[in-house]
Amino acid sequence: MGLVLTEEQTxxxxxxxxxxxxxxxxxxxxxxxxxxxADGFERSTWKEMADLGFAGVLVPESYGGTEFGPVGLGxxxxxxxxxxxxxxxxxxxLLGTTAVQLGGSQTQRQDILPAIAAGETIMALAVEEGPxxxxxQIATTATADxxxxxxxxxxxxVIDGHIADTLIVVARTSGEVxxxxxxxxxLVNTSGTDGLExxxxxxxxxxxxxxxxxxxxxxxxxxxxxxxxxxxDVLEPVLDAGRIGVSAELMGLIQEAxxxxxxxxxxxxxxxxxxxxxxxxxHRAAEMFAELEVCxxxxxxxxxxxxERRNDVPSLASLAKARLSEASKxxxxxxxxxxxxxxxxxxxxxxxxxxxARVAAATFGNAGFHxxxxxxxxxx
Amino acid sequence: xDALEQFxxxxxxxxxxxxxxxxxxxxPEDESPWGGKRAVxxxxxxxxxxxxxxxxxxxxxxxxxxxxGGGLSKEENKVLQQELRRIKARPALMSFGIWMLxxxxxxxxxxxxxxxxxxxxxxxxxxxxxxxxEPGAGSDLAGLQTKCExxxxxxxxxxxxxWTSYADKADWIFALVRTDTNVKHDGxxxxxxxxxxxxxxxxxxxxxxxxxxxxxxxxxxxxxPKGNLVGELNKGWTIAKRLLQHEREMISGMGMGSGxxxxxxxxxxxxxxxxxxxxxxxxxxxxxxxxxxxDSHAFGLTLQxxxxxxxxxxxxxxxxxxxxxxxxxxxxxxxxxxxxLMGTQGLGWEGDSFSEAELSAPRSWLRSKGNSIEGxxxxxxxxxxSKRVLGLPS
Ligand SMILES: Cc1cc2nc3c(=O)[nH]c(=O)nc-3n(C[C@H](O)[C@H](O)[C@H](O)COP(=O)(O)OP(=O)(O)OC[C@H]3O[C@@H](n4cnc5c(N)ncnc54)[C@H](O)[C@@H]3O)c2cc1C
Ligand SMILES: Cc1cc2nc3c(=O)[nH]c(=O)nc-3n(C[C@H](O)[C@H](O)[C@H](O)COP(=O)(O)OP(=O)(O)OC[C@H]3O[C@@H](n4cnc5c(N)ncnc54)[C@H](O)[C@@H]3O)c2cc1C
Numbered sequence: 001m002g003l004v005l006t007e008e009q010t011x012x013x014x015x016x017x018x019x020x021x022x023x024x025x026x027x028x029x030x031x032x033x034x035x036x037x038a039d040g041f042e043r044s045t046w047k048e049m050a051d052l053g054f055a056g057v058l059v060p061e062s063y064g065g066t067e068f069g070p071v072g073l074g075x076x077x078x079x080x081x082x083x084x085x086x087x088x089x090x091x092x093x094l095l096g097t098t099a100v101q102l103g104g105s106q107t108q109r110q111d112i113l114p115a116i117a118a119g120e121t122i123m124a125l126a127v128e129e130g131p132x133x134x135x136x137q138i139a140t141t142a143t144a145d146x147x148x149x150x151x152x153x154x155x156x157x158v159i160d161g162h163i164a165d166t167l168i169v170v171a172r173t174s175g176e177v178x179x180x181x182x183x184x185x186x187l188v189n190t191s192g193t194d195g196l197e198x199x200x201x202x203x204x205x206x207x208x209x210x211x212x213x214x215x216x217x218x219x220x221x222x223x224x225x226x227x228x229x230x231x232x233d234v235l236e237p238v239l240d241a242g243r244i245g246v247s248a249e250l251m252g253l254i255q256e257a258x259x260x261x262x263x264x265x266x267x268x269x270x271x272x273x274x275x276x277x278x279x280x281x282x283h284r285a286a287e288m289f290a291e292l293e294v295c296x297x298x299x300x301x302x303x304x305x306x307x308e309r310r311n312d313v314p315s316l317a318s319l320a321k322a323r324l325s326e327a328s329k330x331x332x333x334x335x336x337x338x339x340x341x342x343x344x345x346x347x348x349x350x351x352x353x354x355x356x357a358r359v360a361a362a363t364f365g366n367a368g369f370h371x372x373x374x375x376x377x378x379x380x
Numbered sequence: 381x382d383a384l385e386q387f388x389x390x391x392x393x394x395x396x397x398x399x400x401x402x403x404x405x406x407x408p409e410d411e412s413p414w415g416g417k418r419a420v421x422x423x424x425x426x427x428x429x430x431x432x433x434x435x436x437x438x439x440x441x442x443x444x445x446x447x448x449g450g451g452l453s454k455e456e457n458k459v460l461q462q463e464l465r466r467i468k469a470r471p472a473l474m475s476f477g478i479w480m481l482x483x484x485x486x487x488x489x490x491x492x493x494x495x496x497x498x499x500x501x502x503x504x505x506x507x508x509x510x511x512x513x514e515p516g517a518g519s520d521l522a523g524l525q526t527k528c529e530x531x532x533x534x535x536x537x538x539x540x541x542x543w544t545s546y547a548d549k550a551d552w553i554f555a556l557v558r559t560d561t562n563v564k565h566d567g568x569x570x571x572x573x574x575x576x577x578x579x580x581x582x583x584x585x586x587x588x589x590x591x592x593x594x595x596x597x598x599x600x601x602x603x604x605p606k607g608n609l610v611g612e613l614n615k616g617w618t619i620a621k622r623l624l625q626h627e628r629e630m631i632s633g634m635g636m637g638s639g640x641x642x643x644x645x646x647x648x649x650x651x652x653x654x655x656x657x658x659x660x661x662x663x664x665x666x667x668x669x670x671x672x673x674x675d676s677h678a679f680g681l682t683l684q685x686x687x688x689x690x691x692x693x694x695x696x697x698x699x700x701x702x703x704x705x706x707x708x709x710x711x712x713x714x715x716x717x718x719x720x721l722m723g724t725q726g727l728g729w730e731g732d733s734f735s736e737a738e739l740s741a742p743r744s745w746l747r748s749k750g751n752s753i754e755g756x757x758x759x760x761x762x763x764x765x766s767k768r769v770l771g772l773p774s
Contacts, residue, residue: 003681003688003689004685004688004694262770262772265772266772266773273773276772277772277773279763282763283759283762283766285772286705286762286763286766286769287762289702289765289770290702290765293682293698294678294679294706296682296685297678297681297699298677298678298681300681301685319677322674323678371670371674372667374674375646375660378646378670378673379658380647380658380659380666380670
C-alpha cells in the first residue's frame with residue numbers, strides 16, 4: 001500500500017512541478033486558445049518532456065522508457081493539472097502505452113513503445129459514440145474483408161484525436177450494441193488512410209478533442225490490438241487507467257484552484273476586513289480542505305492499486321473518478337463564487353479551472369456513472 | 381519466527397484460553413463493560429474477561445507496565461487488536477479513564493498521581509467522568525465559572541457542570557475549575573474530584589433518544605485534597621486542550637474507522653426496499669447507498685494515509701484536523717440513511733411489531749446527532765481548521 005510518496009517520487013514531483021510552472025503555465029493554454037493554435041499543444045515542449053522521461057513513464061526500460069510506473073505518472077499528471085497544461089500525457093502516455101502493453105503483439109510493442117517514450121508518436125483512443133460515456137454502446141463496425149477489416153462508424157470526444165499519428169479505434173466485430181463481448185480494438189494510421197476523417201472540436205476547456213468518422217476504412221489484420229472480439233479485456237483496464245489518470249489531473253487542478261482562492265481570501269478586503277475573516281467563507285474553505293484531503297487519499301490509493309496490479313483497481317477507479325468529478329465541480333464553483341465579480345472575468349484563472357473541471361468530469365464517466373459501477377462491483 | 385510473529389502466536393493462544401465464548405458475540409448495550417465501584421455485571425463473563433485482560437495490562441496496551449499498562453509497542457498493539465478482531469472479541473473495558481484521562485495523566489501528572497490513578501483505570505475499578513462543560517461555557521469552554529478556592533490544606537469547589545456523561549454512575553470526575561477570576565485561559569486548573577462525598581450531586585438529563593446518560597453535576601462546598609491538582613495551578617488549559625484531542629480522536633474513530641462504516645447498508649436496502657437482479661431495486665436508494673459506502677471507503681483511506689504518513693515521519697497533522705468534523709458528519713448521514721432504508725419499521729419506539737434491531741435504529745439515529753456537538757461542535761472544528769490549518773485571518 002503506497003499512500004505515502006517515496007523519496008524518489010517526491011523528487012519527481014518537484015521536477016514536474018517546476019517544469020509545468022516554468023514551461024507550461026496557465027498562460028500557455030491561454031496563448032494556444034487565443035492564437036487558435038491548430039495543434040492545441042506545443043510540440044517543442046512535448047519533446048522536452050520526452051527528454052525528461054515524462055513520455056516514457058509507463059514504458060519498460062527495455063523499450064527505452066523510464067518506468068516510473070503509474071504512481072509516477074499520477075504525480076506528473078497532478079502537476080500538469082495545476083497549470084491545466086495541454087499535453088498528450090493522457091492520450092498517449094497513459095492510454096496509448098497501457099493499451100499497447102496490455103494488448104500489443106511483439107511487433108506492435110516494438111514499433112510503438114519506443115516511439116512513445118521518445119515523444120515521437122501520438123496516440124488517441126476513439127471509443128465514445130454519444131454525449132455520455134458508454135464504452136459498451138459501440139455501433140462502429142469492423143467487418144472481415146479477406147485479410148483486412150473494414151471499419152465504419154463515427155466517434156466523438158476523441159482526446160487528442162486530431163494530432164494523433166495512430167488511433168485506437170473501438171469497433172464491433174460481433175454482438176449487439178451494449179454488449180461488452182464482440183468488441184475489437186484496431187490501430188489505425190491517421191496519415192494517408194482512405195475514408196478516415198478527423199475534425200477537431202473546440203471544447204469549453206480549450207483542450208484537445210476531435211470527432212472521427214470512418215467510412216470503409218481498410219486496415220490489415222495485423223492492426224488488431226488484442227484479440228478479435230476480445231477487445232473488452234484490453235479496453236476496460238485501459239479505461240480504468242484513464243479514469244485514475246484524469247482523477248490525478250483533477251487533484252492538481254482543485255488543489256491549485258483552492259490555493260489561489262485561499263490567497264485571494266487573505267488579500268481581498270471588504271467592509272474593512274479581509275474577506276477570509278468572514279466565517280461564512282471560512283467554514284466553506286475548511287470544508288473544501290477536508291474534501292481535498294479525502295480526495296488525495298483516494299487518488300493515491302487508486303494509483304498504487306494500478307501500480308501493484310491489485311484486483312480492486314476497477315472499484316478504486318470508480319471511487320476516484322466519482323469523487324474527483326464531484327469534488328471538482330463543488331470546489332471550482334465555490335472558488336469562483338469566493339472570487340466575487342472578478343471570478344467571472346477571463347483574466348482570472350478560476351474560470352479556466354472550472355471549464356477544464358467539467359470536461360474532465362465528463363471524461364470516461366461522470367460521478368453518476370461511477371457510483372452505478374461501484375455499486376455493481378460491490379454486489380448491490 | 382521473528383519476535384512479532386512469536387507475539388502473535390502467544391497472543392492468539394492466550395486469547396483462545398482466556399476469552400470466554402460469550403465475549404465473542406455482539407455486545408448488547410446493557411452489557412457494556414464500563415467498570416467502576418458500582419458496576420453491575422449482567423453477564424458474569426464480562427467481568428471475567430475484564431479481569432483477564434487487565435491482568436495483562438491489555439485494557440491499556442501501550443501504557444507503561446509500571447502503571448499497570450501492557451507496555452506494548454505500537455506494532456505489538458496492532459497485532460493484539462488484529463487478533464481481538466479476528467475472534468470478534470468484545471471490548472474488555474470501555475472507559476473515559478483509558479480514552480481521555482489516562483493519556484493526559486501520563487503526560488502531565490506527577491509520579492504519585494500516576495501511581496495512584498492509572499492502575500485503577502486499567503483494572504476498571506474506578507469509573508471516571510468528564511466535568512468540562514457548564515451552562516454558560518460550551519463551545520467557549522474557557523468561559524467556565526465553577527469556582528475552586530485554596531483552603532490551605534485542601535480545595536473547596538462550588539459551581540455547576542452540564543452534559544456530564546454518566547456522572548450518576550461515575551466514581552470520580554476530572555474537572556476544569558476556575559482558580560483565578562481575573563484572567564480567562566490562565567485562570568483554569570485541572571482537578572480530580574472524588575464524587576463519593578456530600579458536596580457532589582449528579583442529576584440525569586433525559587435525551588431525545590429517551591435515554592439519560594448525561595447529567596447536570598452540582599458542586600456545593602465539595603472538597604479535594606491539594607494532591608489532586610494535576611499540573612500547575614492556573615495551567616489547566618493546556619491539559620484541557622490535550623485531553624480534548626484524545627476525546628476527538630475517540631469520537632471520530634467510533635464506529636467509522638477504516639471505512640467499515642458502510643457495512644450492511646446494501647443488505648439492509650435489499651431487505652427493506654427490495655431487489656431486482658441482484659441490485660437494490662430503487663435507483664435513487666441504490667445511489668444513496670453507493671454514495672455512503674464510497675464516502676466511508678474514502679474516509680477510511682484517509683485515516684490510513686495519515687497513519688502511514690506519521691509512520692514515515694511525513695505527518696503534518698493537517699489531515700487529522702478534519703477527522704472529528706468529517707467522521708461525525710459521515711456517521712450522522714449513515715444513521716439518517718439507515719432509518720430511511722427501514723422505512724416505518726425503522727421509526728418504531730416500542731412494542732412487538734418491531735425487532736430489536738429495528739428499535740435500536742431510531743435510538744442510534746438520535747444519539748448520532750450528538751456526535752457533531754460533543755467534544756467540540758462541527759462549527760468549532762471548522763473554525764479551528766480555517767484559522768490554524770488554512771491561516772485565514774480573524
Ligand atoms: C455578471 C455581473 C454583472 C454585473 N453588473 C454590474 C453593473 O451593471 N453595474 C455595477 O455597478 N456592478 C455590476 N456588477 C458588480 C457586482 O455588483 C459585484 O460584483 C458584487 O457586488 C460583488 O462585489 P465584488 O465583485 O467586489 O466581490 P467581493 O465583495 O470582493 O466579494 C468576494 C467574495 O466575498 C464574499 N463576501 C464579501 N463580503 C462578505 C461578507 N461580509 N460576508 C461574507 N462574505 C462576503 C462575497 O460574497 C464573494 O463571495 C456585476 C457583476 C457581475 C458578476
Ligand atoms: C452527547 C454529548 C455528550 C457530552 N458529554 C460531555 C461530557 O461528558 N462532559 C462535558 O464536559 N461535556 C460534554 N458534552 C458537552 C459538549 O462538549 C458541549 O455540548 C459542546 O462543547 C457544545 O457546547 P454547547 O452545548 O454549550 O453549545 P453552544 O456552545 O451554545 O453552541 C450552540 C451552537 O452555536 C455554535 N457556535 C458556538 N460558538 C460558535 C462559534 N464561535 N462559531 C460558530 N458557531 C459557534 C455551535 O457550533 C452550536 O451549533 C457532551 C455533549 C453531548 C451532546
